[in-house]
Amino acid sequence: MVDEVKEVTEKVADLDVKGDAQEDDGTEVDPWDVKGKVDYGKLIKKFGCQAITDEHVTRIERCTGMKAHHFLKRKTFFAHRDLDQILEAKEKGQPFYLYTGRGPSSESLHLGHLVPFMFTKYLQDAFKVPLVIQLTDDEKVLWRSLGIEEAKRLARENAKDIIACGFDIDRTFLFQDFEYVGGKFYENINSIQRSVTLNQARGIFGFKGEDNIGKVAFPAVQASPALPDTFPHIFGDNKKVRCLIPCAIDQDPYFRMTRDVVPKLGYHKPALIESVFFPALQGDSGKMSSSDPNSSIFVTDTRKQIKTKINKYAFSGGQDTLEEQREKGANLDVDVPWKYLNFFMEDEEKLAEIGEAYSSGKMLTGEIKAILIDVLADMVERHQRARALVTDEIVDAFLARRPLSL
Amino acid sequence: MVDEVKEVTEKVADLDVKGDAQEDDGTEVDPWDVKGKVDYGKLIKKFGCQAITDEHVTRIERCTGMKAHHFLKRKTFFAHRDLDQILEAKEKGQPFYLYTGRGPSSESLHLGHLVPFMFTKYLQDAFKVPLVIQLTDDEKVLWRSLGIEEAKRLARENAKDIIACGFDIDRTFLFQDFEYVGGKFYENINSIQRSVTLNQARGIFGFKGEDNIGKVAFPAVQASPALPDTFPHIFGDNKKVRCLIPCAIDQDPYFRMTRDVVPKLGYHKPALIESVFFPALQGDSGKMSSSDPNSSIFVTDTRKQIKTKINKYAFSGGQDTLEEQREKGANLDVDVPWKYLNFFMEDEEKLAEIGEAYSSGKMLTGEIKAILIDVLADMVERHQRARALVTDEIVDAFLARRPLSL
Numbered sequence: 001m002v003d004e005v006k007e008v009t010e011k012v013a014d015l016d017v018k019g020d021a022q023e024d025d026g027t028e029v030d031p032w033d034v035k036g037k038v039d040y041g042k043l044i045k046k047f048g049c050q051a052i053t054d055e056h057v058t059r060i061e062r063c064t065g066m067k068a069h070h071f072l073k074r075k076t077f078f079a080h081r082d083l084d085q086i087l088e089a090k091e092k093g094q095p096f097y098l099y100t101g102r103g104p105s106s107e108s109l110h111l112g113h114l115v116p117f118m119f120t121k122y123l124q125d126a127f128k129v130p131l132v133i134q135l136t137d138d139e140k141v142l143w144r145s146l147g148i149e150e151a152k153r154l155a156r157e158n159a160k161d162i163i164a165c166g167f168d169i170d171r172t173f174l175f176q177d178f179e180y181v182g183g184k185f186y187e188n189i190n191s192i193q194r195s196v197t198l199n200q201a202r203g204i205f206g207f208k209g210e211d212n213i214g215k216v217a218f219p220a221v222q223a224s225p226a227l228p229d230t231f232p233h234i235f236g237d238n239k240k241v242r243c244l245i246p247c248a249i250d251q252d253p254y255f256r257m258t259r260d261v262v263p264k265l266g267y268h269k270p271a272l273i274e275s276v277f278f279p280a281l282q283g284d285s286g287k288m289s290s291s292d293p294n295s296s297i298f299v300t301d302t303r304k305q306i307k308t309k310i311n312k313y314a315f316s317g318g319q320d321t322l323e324e325q326r327e328k329g330a331n332l333d334v335d336v337p338w339k340y341l342n343f344f345m346e347d348e349e350k351l352a353e354i355g356e357a358y359s360s361g362k363m364l365t366g367e368i369k370a371i372l373i374d375v376l377a378d379m380v381e382r383h384q385r386a387r388a389l390v391t392d393e394i395v396d397a398f399l400a401r402r403p404l405s406l
Numbered sequence: 407m408v409d410e411v412k413e414v415t416e417k418v419a420d421l422d423v424k425g426d427a428q429e430d431d432g433t434e435v436d437p438w439d440v441k442g443k444v445d446y447g448k449l450i451k452k453f454g455c456q457a458i459t460d461e462h463v464t465r466i467e468r469c470t471g472m473k474a475h476h477f478l479k480r481k482t483f484f485a486h487r488d489l490d491q492i493l494e495a496k497e498k499g500q501p502f503y504l505y506t507g508r509g510p511s512s513e514s515l516h517l518g519h520l521v522p523f524m525f526t527k528y529l530q531d532a533f534k535v536p537l538v539i540q541l542t543d544d545e546k547v548l549w550r551s552l553g554i555e556e557a558k559r560l561a562r563e564n565a566k567d568i569i570a571c572g573f574d575i576d577r578t579f580l581f582q583d584f585e586y587v588g589g590k591f592y593e594n595i596n597s598i599q600r601s602v603t604l605n606q607a608r609g610i611f612g613f614k615g616e617d618n619i620g621k622v623a624f625p626a627v628q629a630s631p632a633l634p635d636t637f638p639h640i641f642g643d644n645k646k647v648r649c650l651i652p653c654a655i656d657q658d659p660y661f662r663m664t665r666d667v668v669p670k671l672g673y674h675k676p677a678l679i680e681s682v683f684f685p686a687l688q689g690d691s692g693k694m695s696s697s698d699p700n701s702s703i704f705v706t707d708t709r710k711q712i713k714t715k716i717n718k719y720a721f722s723g724g725q726d727t728l729e730e731q732r733e734k735g736a737n738l739d740v741d742v743p744w745k746y747l748n749f750f751m752e753d754e755e756k757l758a759e760i761g762e763a764y765s766s767g768k769m770l771t772g773e774i775k776a777i778l779i780d781v782l783a784d785m786v787e788r789h790q791r792a793r794a795l796v797t798d799e800i801v802d803a804f805l806a807r808r809p810l811s812l
Contacts (some may be wrong), residue, residue, distance in 0.1 A: 137597050148593050178596075180590020188556050190544050190584075193620030196606075201619050213607050214599030217623030 003333040005169045005397045030206060030253060037284045040078055040276055042251070044281045047252050049079045049274065056083060063090050064126035069378040071275070079249060081259065082271035086244045090127060094354040095406055096242040097235075098123055099225050099270070101134035102162065103124070104154040104176075105144060109161045110296035111376070112278030114383070115343065117165040119275065124168060130234055131402040133162060134225050135176040142350065152178050159395050161299055164386035167398075170405045172273055173234060177221060185230045192220035204253050205239045222247045222251075223258040226270035243270040248277060279339055283315035303377040309371050310337065318358070318365035329361035330368075337372045345375050411575045411803045436612060436659060443690045446484055446655070446682055454657050455680065457483045462489060469496050470532035476752055477525045477681070485655060487665065488677035492650045496533060501812055502648040503641075504529055505631050505676070507540035508568065510560040510582075511550060515567045516702035517782070517784050517793055518684030520789070521749065523571040525681070526652045530574060536640055536763065536810040539568060540631050541582040548620040565801050567705055570792035573804075576811045578805040579640060585629060591636045598626035601667040610659050627655075629664035632676035639807045649676040654683060684749065689721035705790070709783040716779050724764075724771035735767035736774075743771070743778045751781050 044051055052075055056069045089096050100120045102113065124131050135158060137151035146154075155176040162174065181189070198216065201207055207216050214363050224230045229240040235241050245255055252274060259269040280295040294313050297306055317335030319325040332338045332355060345351045354371065357363035427639030447675045450457055463474045477483050495502050508519065530537050541564060543557035552560075561582040568580065587595070604622065607613055613622050631651045634641040641647050651661055658680060667677040686701040700719050703712055710773035725731040738744045738761060751757045760777065785786055 106779050110794055138592075141596055142600050148597065178593055179589075181592045183585075186544075186587045186592075187584055190547055190620060192552065193623065194548050196619050197616050198619055198622055199615035202615070207604065209605035209608070210603050212600050213602050213604055213622050213626065214596060216619050217599065220619065346774060 007395050030250065030398050035097060038277060040281075043236065043249060044079050047249070049081050049252065049272065051082075051373075052078055052080055052273070056080070056087075059087055060126070062085060062362070066126045069119060069122040069126075070348070071115070071122070073348075074342060075276075076115070076174065076343065077246065077273050077275045079080045079274040080272055081255070082269060083244070083273055085268075086242060086271045089242050093131070096127075096244055098131040099134070099243050099245050100131070101136060101222070101225070102158055102335065103136045103139050103143075104151060105140045105146070105156040107154065107293075108300040110261075110278075110298050111340075111343075111380075112296070113161075114165065114299065115278055116246050116248060116276060116312055117162055118212050119273075121165050121167055123244070123246060124171060128320045130406060131167065131172045132168075132231060133164070133172065133174045133224050134222070135159060135174065136222065138177040138181070138214075138221060139196070139218055142212060142218055147285075148178065152176060156392075156395055159398065160387055160390040161383070163394060163398055164383055166386070169397060172398060173231065173402070173404060176399070180398070181221070184232050187390075188224040188230050188401055189220045189343075192223050192258070192261055193217055195265065196220065196257060196280055200257070203302060204257050219254055219257055222254045223261070226255065226258050227262060227265075227267050232354065234404050234406075239266050240268065242268050245270050245272045247272065247274060249274040250277070260325070272319055279336060281309060281313040281315065281336060283334060283336055297376055297380070299380055301380060303381065305371075305374060306377045306380065307373050310369050310376070312339070314369060315370075316365045318368075319361075322364065325364055329359045330365065331361075332359050333374070335337055337368045341368070341375065345371075349390065412799050416497045420717065423619070428564065435452075436656065438745075444683060446586055446695070449655060450485050452461065453485075453655070453662065455487050455658065455678065456489075456682045458484055458486055458489070458679070461532055462486070462493075468530070469493055471482075472532045475525060475532075476526040476754070477521070477528070478530070480748060481682075482521070482749065483525060483652065483681045484593055485680040486678055487661070489679055490674060491674075492648055492677045495648050500648070501535070502533075502650055503535050503634065504533075504537040505540070505649050505651050506537070507542060507628070507631070507651060508564055509542045509545050509549075510564040511546045511552070513560065513563060514704050514706040515564065516684075516704050517746075517786075518702070519567075520571065520705065521681060521684055522652050522654060523568055524702050525679075527571050527573055529652060529679075530577060533809075535577065536812060537573065537578045538637060538640070539573075539578065539580045540628070541565060541580065541610070542624075544583040544587070544620075544627060545624055548618060554584065558582060562801055564781060566793055566796040567789070569796045569800060569804055570789055575803060578804060579637065579808070579810060580801075582805070583715055585805070590638050591630055594630040594633050594636050595626045597671050598629050598667055599623055601670065602626065602663060606663070610663050619767070625660055625663055628660045629667070632664050633671075633673050634666060638811050645672050646674065648674050651676050652678060653678065655680040656683070661753075669733050683743060685745055686713060687719040687721065687742060689740060703782055703786070705786055705793070707786060709779075709787065712783045713779050713784065716775050716782070720746070720775060720778070722771045722775075724765075724774075728770065731770055732767045735765045736771065738770075741774075747774070747781065750785055751777075 010136060052072065058074065061068050086096055098120055100116055120131065135155040137155040140146050140151045141148055159174055181297055196219070201216055201219060202365050205219065225240070226243045226245065228235040228243065229237050229239055252272065255270055282295060294309065297309060301309070314336040315334065317331035317333065317338065319328050319330070338355065338358060341351060341354065354363065354368060358368050445522035464749040466478065467474050492502055504526055506522055526537065543561040546552050546557045547554055559668050560791040565580055602625070607622055607625060611625065631634045632651065633645070633647065634647040635643050635645055658678065661676055661678055669675060685752065689700060700715065703715060709713070721740065723744065724741065725734050725736070744761065744764065747757060747760065760769065760774060764774050
């Protein structure tokens with residue numbers, strides 16, 4: 001079975017795609033809401049994390065022997081906690097593992113959802129380490145009017161999109177909470193819940209009296225996979241394997257809490273590597289939203305739909321008239337097509353040329369949009385071809401509790 | 407295996423013992439604290455439950471074809487919720503099941519801990535229904551400075567004392583949360599957590615900001631076994647099997663919450679049958695406490711220890727001098743030996759004679775204490791003989807996930 005799965009996932013990996021960075025400026029970030037233009041410099045200070053530096057990028061290239069992902073070079077992943085300790089572990093030949101996840105609230109993912117998975121796949125390939133991926137179907141029941149069966153079904157559907165990103169079956173364990181909570185996982189949830197007071201949880205997550213008690217308890221469910229012995233089939237009862245969590249910056253509160261709590265339980269603090277948000281088509285109003293189909297490009301969209309959405313909704317920093325554009329050029333700071341290209345166009349030279357031409361007025365909005373449409377449609381079509389290869393049997397193989405290559 | 411277990415548990419059942427009622431008057435009752443003299447009449451009004459009547463006792467005798475337990479006749483179990491619906495179900499030949507439990511906080515049980523199990527065994531024998539017994543090892547970690555491994559070990563130790571009460575292996579499923587939470591149980595915990603707000607939980611249980619978030623979430627863990635499909639190996643996905651919960655009245659808040667929540671999830675409200683508290687040796691200051699060895703008789707005490715504790719600590723309603731006692735007689739309302747006899751002396755006539763003689767001054771404190779010492783020591787020795795028969799294999803057999811006789 002594993003061999004057959006590998007054959008398919010290798011095919012999937014061949015279809016793999018890469019991405020790019022942008023900047024922003026604003027306020028109000030928690031795991032459920034991002035409001036206003038985000039100032040990432042301020043966010044780093046507010047959250048107390050550190051910036052990713054060029055030295056980090058060089059060090060990562062040196063210790064993996066691979067070129068850094070453009071998400072790193074362009075600082076799409078711009079912030080970290082304890083990344084240096086992970087790199088030091090790698091340099092000393094000590095093991096670590098990756099942990100990321102998704103709340104399966106919708107049928108299909110949008111491009112913003114793909115970003116952490118694309119980056120995690122790069123990290124797995126570069127560092128050759130085990131990866132655990134949590135599907136928080138339980139969270140989605142607590143936060144949304146979603147039935148349990150529907151949440152479980154969406155988790156499996158989303159798993160297919162995740163697997164389509166090309167993860168290595170020998171090094172990847174996928175789990176959905178409704179199936180996997182129990183045993184050591186439940187014990188770790190209990191230990192973490194015991195270590196966090198209601199006051200602390202309210203301070204970190206802003207829970208209100210009218211929130212349900214499941215929400216109040218949930219942070220421990222998202223925290224536990226940062227403890228290696230939550231996965232006895234992978235790590236046995238080893239508490240000392242370090243964990244690196246690639247995620248968007250809005251998930252930081254969960255892991256700030258985790259980092260406060262776990263040392264006294266005998267674990268290392270998990271390290272984090274955190275990305276900016278993927279902007280909505282309409283611009284800097286924050287993350288893309290699954291609930292507004294016109295705010296996002298979905299991985300299920302056709303080339304024609306992508307073309308329509310980009311032409312109709314993608315906020316342009318170009319000037320109002322041809323004459324003005326030729327004269328003043330586009331404002332790249334607010335231009336969504338330019339931001340999207342920074343996420344998904346791999347070719348550094350070509351990207352620089354486009355930036356130069358568009359900002360100087362040599363290139364028009366329609367032209368950059370046409371380039372973007374091709375980049376996105378190619379990427380989405382490749383994703384769709386990969387996802388079509390992911391059968392229920394392959395999902396089961398990734399969900400199976402089994403040892404991984406360490 | 408089941409046959410061998412049955413042989414032993416039948417032996418255990420032969421060793422079985424029964425108990426008795428008393429009354430009280432006071433305040434402050436929640437699942438963790440009982441303070442002051444309890445007024446059970448007021449408690450019924452405050453909690454909104456109903457009194458057990460003589461009609462209930464007669465109806466139970468009629469529909470089970472068995473004499474009622476003296477816990478019922480003497481109103482040791484004095485309050486209920488929806489007991490009539492359970493009896494109606496029984497009369498119509500519809501199934502129901504029993505659910506009780508224990509928080510394994512100490513190595514050995516005291517006599518007060520035995521009361522609900524002795525009564526539950528009677529109910530199982532009389533109604534011939536399945537029984538689930540929850541060992542909340544997780545609760546004890548959240549509330550006490552107890553490690554997880556220690557809580558799990560205590561759960562198994564306590565299981566032996568519970569099994570020694572003589573439960574029917576064909577109709578009894580025992581589970582400890584750290585082993586059993588997961589799957590449908592976790593789904594039901596999630597459904598209940600989703601239905602209870604932080605405000606509601608604080609209103610019912612009085613949680614404070616400094617309480618840990620596990621405590622806030624825990625009521626759903628104790629509520630879920632009142633939903634039959636928490637046990638797929640017993641009830642499949644049937645949501646409509648009624649549940650009757652025998653417990654001490656201090657557990658009422660958990661099930662008030664459960665009853666509020668579960669109808670909108672498609673279940674019947676669980677019914678309750680609730681006991682008074684077992685008094686401490688020192689008298690009406692509330693429940694016996696495991697933390698004060700001199701407040702309680704433990705099931706591990708020797709005849710000699712029981713004799714010393716009763717003679718030294720059991721609060722007496724007898725008069726200070728022989729002359730005064732002969733003249734005024736004892737005050738049964740505050741006399742602990744009399745209360746204990748009402749719990750554990752089965753013989754109605756003999757009990758009435760003792761009450762008459764002691765309250766009129768014909769019997770002295772030393773005499774009633776001597777009678778009590780014999781009753782308790784016989785009972786405790788019988789329990790110890792039964793417990794010695796309960797091997798780890800028998801515990802495993804009761805913990806095994808399997809169908810039960812319905």
